[in-house]
Amino acid sequence: MYDKKSNMVPLKRRKLVSSHIGNTGTDCSGPEVPNKFPQVVLFLLERKMGASRRAFLSRLGQSKGFQVEEKFSRSVSHVISENNCGDEVRTWLDSQVGGQTPVHLLDISWYTESMRAGCPVEILDRHKLQEQRTDEAEVAAFSAPSYACQRRTTLVDRNTVLTDALSLLAENAELSEEDGRGVAFRRAAAVLKALPEAVTDMTQLRGLPCLGEHSLRVIKDILANGASSEVESMKQSERYKALKVLTGIFGVGAKTADRWIKAGIRNLQQLQDSGQTLNRTQRAGLEHYDDLGQPVMKAEANAIGQIVEEAVGSVLPGARVTLIGGFRRGKLTGHDVDFLITHPEEGREVGLMPKVVSWLESQGFLLYQKTTRNSYLEAKDGPARPSSNMDRFERCLSIFKLTKEEKGGRKQPETLTEDCTESVRAPDPDPRVQILRGERGTHEGGLEVDQTKPAGRKPWRAVRVDLVVSPISQFAFALLGWTGSKLFERELRRWAAHEKTMSLSSHALYDNKQKRYLRATSEEEIFAHLGLEYIPPSERNA
Ligand code: UTP
Ligand code: MN
Secondary structure (H helix, E strand, O other): OOOOOOOOOOOHHHHHHHOOOOOOOOOOOOOOOOOOOOOOEEEOOOOOOHHHHHHHHHHHHHHHOOOOEEOOOOOOOOOEEEEOOOHHHHHHHHHOOOOOOOOOOEEEHHHHHHHHOOOOOOOOHEEOOOOOOOOOOOOOOOOOOOHHHHHOOOOOOOOHHHHHHHHHHHHHHHHHOOOOHHHHHHHHHHHHOOOOOOOEEEEHHOOOOOHHHHHHHHHHHHHHHHHOHHHHHHOOOOHHHHHHHHOOOOOOOOOHHHHHOOOOOOHHHHHHHHHOOOHHHHHHHHHHHHHHHEEEHHHHHHHHHHHHHHHHHHHHOOOOEEEEEHEEEEEEEEOEEEOOOOOOOOOOOOOOOHHHHHHHOOOOOOOEEEEOOOOOOHHHHHHOOOOOOOOEEEEEEEEEEEEEEHHHOOHHHHOHHHHHHHHHHOOOOOOOHHHHHHHHOOOOOOOOOOOOOOOOOEEEEEEEEEEEEHHHHHHHHHHHHHHHOOHHHHHHHHHHHHHHEEEEEEEEEEOOOOOOOOOOOOOOOOHHOOOOOOOHHEEOOO
């Protein structure tokens, strides 16, 4: 990228400036005016130098006609640091906007000598920070657009070691209610998921967006040592394990889990012993804890799809059922199964959900359900709130009872599913299940945990199913909003708001400049409204 041997300014920069800028070490004469050396834009790194010394040195430089910047930007040509090694500064630089532009990384000695000389002295080897990176020419750098909704992310991830580590850090941040940090790690993981090849060297990451200082540190650790010490110790931490176990209960979020942990509760046994009151959802979650902790297989999702179709077809002929969520993106397993229901005639979908639920209940398919009514009114609610991912469709959160017959698809009973489920079940690395299994049969006090029989023996399993009903006029928005991934959705809304001055939700798209709704009957039209290339569901796995 830049000529390391040269003591001159970076090659790229040289091309931009027409006047003589090369031998900064020669011409030291002239009056002391501000910005005497326009090609030399300095930035002093505060890290280890300290704020007051930095301020002092900055003023000194400015008084001698140097341009010393307060903030780092693309225009900086020389970064000066004190007591930092080259790799530390490079890591910091990589996390900065414009940190990929060529720049000299210099020790404070170059600065003080230049102050003494009254002009930028020649850059000698001893001034340069030593970096251990391999030669840039050896490995090609990756590039990617900054928003996940501009990228195609398939299920093929060539960097699982890195993305798993970053996803765990994201999960831990989310469980600790540090959503900002969570999103930062999710974005970093998503960038790596979209790469066409495995990362082997830090220099390949130079041009990539969304990789902050912390994520880069983790990646570097893994590339050097095979694992991230931070992630490994987090996984072993009591708090993380307790959060995983407790939020593994359907109906228990980060807040509740935190409250319980503060009360000394670390596992399900302690939860029972504590006598905490649980709501109906949490009681159902605990009752079916083991089943709901197991991934749902594609065949099981298909079987449930047939049941939902039958239910919907029986109560409102002509209504349509669409598989959404992760399975629509082509995933082979999921934590639940999601369906979107609509009717081609606007208004016919009103009152549909209670009928579907009644049908399912009458057939014995529901172990639990909670229906929320549609509360969206465009006239009242719109323009869609940009930052909120809450939507207000009529929605049913449920737990299905999937019997053996249904598990592999009703038309082909006793297929692969039993074996398939078993193979996922053992051995189980999920701490939730391990902890639970250690306690099997000891539950008392009204918390009935479905653990009296070994897993897999009973003729059915519990599966989380989400049903959503949308009017046909909002169908495309609902489909796009519920297909995910969660990060892809978040990035779509961020793109709409920041790049297009629009507000996107699962109900509508509003143009804040034109002050009007932009209608759409397909996902393709929505992407077009947003000025984005169409990305099919299978490539939304960000
Ligand atoms: P899920 O949580 O079901 O995720 O939400 P998923 O991608 O299907 O993955 P697994 O396999 O089940 O874990 C599916 C989509 O529905 C949206 C989410 O944004 C996601 O894109 N969703 C979910 C909402 O819009 N609102 C909600 O309340 C829940
Ligand atoms: Mn899902």
